[in-house]
Amino acid sequence: MxxxxxSETIRSAPSGQNGVGSLSGxxxxxxxxxxxxxxxxxxREVTTGADSNGEMSPAELLHFQQQQALQVxxxxxxxxxxxxxxxxxxxxxQSASAVQVPVSVAMMSPQMLTPQQMQQILxxxxxxxxxQQQQALxxxxxxxxxxxxxxxLHLQLLTQQQAGKPQPKEALGNKQLAFQQQLLQMQQLQxxxxxxxxxxxxxxxxxxxASGPLQTLPQAAVCPTDLPQLWKGEGAPGQPAEDSVKQExxxxxxxxxxxxxxxxxxxxxxxxxxxxxxxxxxxVLTSRRDSSSHEETPSSHPLYGHGECKWxxxxxxxxxxxxxxxxxxxEHALDDRSTAQCRVQMQVVQQLEIQLAKESERLxxxxxxxxxRPSEPKPFSQPLNPVPGSSSxxxxxxxxxxxxxxxxxxxxxxxAAPVTPLRPPGLGSASLHGGGPxxxxxxxxxxxxxxxxxxxxxxxxxxxxxxxPFTYASLIRQAILETPDRQLTLNEIYNWFTRMFAYFxxxxxxxxxxxxxxxxxxxxxxxVENVKGAVWTVDEREYQKRRPPKMTGSPTLVxxxxxxxxxxxxxxxxxxxxxxxxFPLLNSPGMLNPGSASSLLPLSHxxxxxxxxxxxxxxxxxxxxxxxxxxxxxxxxxxxxxxxEEDRQPGPPLGTPNPSASGPPEDRDLEEELPGEELx
DNA sequence: CCATCCGTAAACACCT
DNA sequence: GAGGTGTTTACGGATG
Numbered sequence: 001m002x003x004x005x006x007s008e009t010i011r012s013a014p015s016g017q018n019g020v021g022s023l024s025g026x027x028x029x030x031x032x033x034x035x036x037x038x039x040x041x042x043x044r045e046v047t048t049g050a051d052s053n054g055e056m057s058p059a060e061l062l063h064f065q066q067q068q069a070l071q072v073x074x075x076x077x078x079x080x081x082x083x084x085x086x087x088x089x090x091x092x093x094q095s096a097s098a099v100q101v102p103v104s105v106a107m108m109s110p111q112m113l114t115p116q117q118m119q120q121i122l123x124x125x126x127x128x129x130x131x132q133q134q135q136a137l138x139x140x141x142x143x144x145x146x147x148x149x150x151x152x153l154h155l156q157l158l159t160q161q162q163a164g165k166p167q168p169k170e171a172l173g174n175k176q177l178a179f180q181q182q183l184l185q186m187q188q189l190q191x192x193x194x195x196x197x198x199x200x201x202x203x204x205x206x207x208x209x210a211s212g213p214l215q216t217l218p219q220a221a222v223c224p225t226d227l228p229q230l231w232k233g234e235g236a237p238g239q240p241a242e243d244s245v246k247q248e249x250x251x252x253x254x255x256x257x258x259x260x261x262x263x264x265x266x267x268x269x270x271x272x273x274x275x276x277x278x279x280x281x282x283x284v285l286t287s288r289r290d291s292s293s294h295e296e297t298p299s300s301h302p303l304y305g306h307g308e309c310k311w312x313x314x315x316x317x318x319x320x321x322x323x324x325x326x327x328x329x330x331e332h333a334l335d336d337r338s339t340a341q342c343r344v345q346m347q348v349v350q351q352l353e354i355q356l357a358k359e360s361e362r363l364x365x366x367x368x369x370x371x372x373r374p375s376e377p378k379p380f381s382q383p384l385n386p387v388p389g390s391s392s393x394x395x396x397x398x399x400x401x402x403x404x405x406x407x408x409x410x411x412x413x414x415x416a417a418p419v420t421p422l423r424p425p426g427l428g429s430a431s432l433h434g435g436g437p438x439x440x441x442x443x444x445x446x447x448x449x450x451x452x453x454x455x456x457x458x459x460x461x462x463x464x465x466x467x468x469p470f471t472y473a474s475l476i477r478q479a480i481l482e483t484p485d486r487q488l489t490l491n492e493i494y495n496w497f498t499r500m501f502a503y504f505x506x507x508x509x510x511x512x513x514x515x516x517x518x519x520x521x522x523x524x525x526x527x528v529e530n531v532k533g534a535v536w537t538v539d540e541r542e543y544q545k546r547r548p549p550k551m552t553g554s555p556t557l558v559x560x561x562x563x564x565x566x567x568x569x570x571x572x573x574x575x576x577x578x579x580x581x582x583f584p585l586l587n588s589p590g591m592l593n594p595g596s597a598s599s600l601l602p603l604s605h606x607x608x609x610x611x612x613x614x615x616x617x618x619x620x621x622x623x624x625x626x627x628x629x630x631x632x633x634x635x636x637x638x639x640x641x642x643x644x645e646e647d648r649q650p651g652p653p654l655g656t657p658n659p660s661a662s663g664p665p666e667d668r669d670l671e672e673e674l675p676g677e678e679l680x
Numbered sequence: 681c682c683a684t685c686c687g688t689a690a691a692c693a694c695c696t
Numbered sequence: 697g698a699g700g701t702g703t704t705t706a707c708g709g710a711t712g
Contacts, residue, residue: 471686490701514687520703527702534701685711695701 303328312341355460454478454500461501468501472511472518473543476525480538487528487535490516 303309304324309316311332318324332338454461454470461468468475479496480488488496494512497504504511519525524542528535 473686510688513689516702517688517704518686519701683712686709687707688709689705689707691703691705693701693703696699 301325301328303332312345351463352460355457355464359457359460458500461503462499463502465502465506467503472514473522473524476515476518476536477538477543480525480536487537489530489533489535490519493519493536 301321301324303311304318304321307317307319309318309324309327309331311328316327316331318327332341454468460466470478475497476493479493479500480486482496483492493515494508497511497515498508519527519536522542524539524545526537526539528537
């Protein structure tokens with residue numbers, strides 16, 4: 001148990017009842033040895049009739065769009081492979097524009113990469129850019145489609161009138177109704193598609209821009225952190241949440257109507273509303289079936305997984321798909337509430353997109369830097385490349401790592417390799433390189449502060465229902481260390497989890513159990529009796545003991561990457577790459593590395609004092625937790641460490657449970673200092 | 681194949 | 697008794 005060589009990451013749990021929709025959307029339970037991502041590979045090369053005209057059904061059109069997206073992506077890959085990628089592509093926007101390949105051209109691309117392959121090769125930002133562009137395109141075409149339909153309808157009406165045929169009113173009405181239904185159908189398809197994409201984490205759509213990828217993202221009127229609450233709130237009928245959404249001015253209905261028209265007045269007969277919904281394919285990038293959404297996919301539904309409804313805030317248990325469909329039709333019919341929830345979801349997507357854009361920028365800069373391309377200084381929050389000589393990968397030392405919060409620099413040797421965008425298909429993608437997607441095995445080698453990573457991305461985790469790529473132990477530790485007095489009650493730990501990660505706002509029973517389990521199981525967590533009760537502290541020594549001295553990059557990372565390309569996994573991977581590099585560092589006995597000594601300090605510093613913004617988290621009921629800085633002045637000791645620790649801390653020499661009580665030599669002392677230091 | 685780690689589930693005890 | 701807190705065991709998946 002001392003050696004925590006294994007994954008330091010929290011992988012997507014197949015078990016939990018619901019898992020993250022995004023993570024486990026595809027296969028229930030553990031069935032997915034190759035979980036998810038499977039189906040998408042096939043049937044990919046479909047060449048749908050190019051002219052998306054009258055004949056094409058909405059579903060086909062969508063499918064067509066998806067194909068186009070894939071083709072464009074492939075084209076992009078080609079460009080990259082041939083080194084065409086302009087160095088200027090530092091941010092996703094540029095990437096996006098750079099990818100503007102005429103559809104026709106894209107369609108002709110000889111490259112036949114599977115979506116998985118592309119995902120393996122393309123970095124998240126790249127995918128993001130590609131998909132966003134494609135979505136914009138898609139929306140445009142959909143709009144055209146709408147127009148055509150309308151024109152057709154008008155024409156029909158006109159001709160009928162001209163013909164003087166006394167068209168029974170009902171007939172007209174029926175036609176219009178039919179048209180409306182068709183529109184609605186398409187809209188739902190769109191919505192479905194968007195949801196799918198969003199769940200896959202690959203794309204999110206800006207409601208109010210039908211075209212034009214990635215642009216100034218209109219800040220959501222709703223605070224991202226409110227979203228989860230909104231969901232919950234909306235779950236109950238007559239909740240104010242819905243109203244709040246409306247009054248928040250989410251005028252998406254008007255502006256977004258073209259994109260995702262949730263605004264369709266529910267005058268259309270309900271029955272048809274949901275038939276089209278069932279079945280997006282949880283698989284990555286969706287497959288053909290996905291688009292041909294009229295046929296029921298018997299086995300899956302994007303809103304159904306692990307036996308429960310994944311409609312935001314719902315989680316109703318449904319034994320089978322049929323039951324779920326029923327539930328969907330009854331509980332989530334096309335009504336005001338559902339519409340409002342969709343709007344909220346759109347906001348979620350928006351936020352994710354924003355976050356993704358940020359991350360994309362960062363990644364681009366990282367890659368640019370590691371490529372040694374003259375990357376223009378990005379407006380990062382992070383002061384990277386302090387290391388002048390950093391240009392040489394081989395020489396990245398631990399100290400350098402300090403300066404490399406995000407740079408997943410693999411100090412020795414292979415550092416360069418990971419960066420290359422193109423890699424043997426079987427191997428991990430460069431973009432997610434080194435750090436390893438979900439697991440941190442290789443992390444030791446990477447020296448970048450991650451807790452900082454966590455801090456930097458905490459906005460992301462806060463809003464995105466993505467499982468953080470850290471183990472429970474790491475997270476717990478982080479939670480505890482983030483507090484000025486380095487101790488938390490169980491409940492406070494819970495609160496931290498829910499506050500920091502959207503993912504942990506669900507399945508509370510599961511992860512709370514895991515938290516308790518970890519607290520009890522790991523020696524590094526020390527329970528200290530308190531007046532009020534008990535608080536938990538971290539024994540850094542023990543914690544560090546867990547880390548194995550040697551770990552090198554492993555192919556397993558790759559595997560993870562490949563297998564887990566779903567939304568969560570993708571992000572997790574990305575995050576993990578960044579994150580893992582930091583946590584470990586903190587954890588690792590810095591002593592091992594001579595150079596690390598210096599870095600250890602700052603790092604742990606970073607770790608501890610991580611700039612985690614306090615951010616009013618409406619999410620949790622937790623008492624407003626101040627950021628360390630604000631806290632510093634507070635009372636250090638919640639209570640004197642009663643003598644109740646022996647039970648847990650029998651013997652470890654340094655095991656003084658209460659950090660503040662007796663500062664264990666180096667580490668602890670250091671850590672103690674950190675807060676103050678950081679604060680000042 | 682084995683050992684280890686991790687996450688999850690669950691049973692149980694204790695306390696409020 | 698219900699619920700929260702802790703502890704412990706068991707299991708399966710992932711990994712080296």
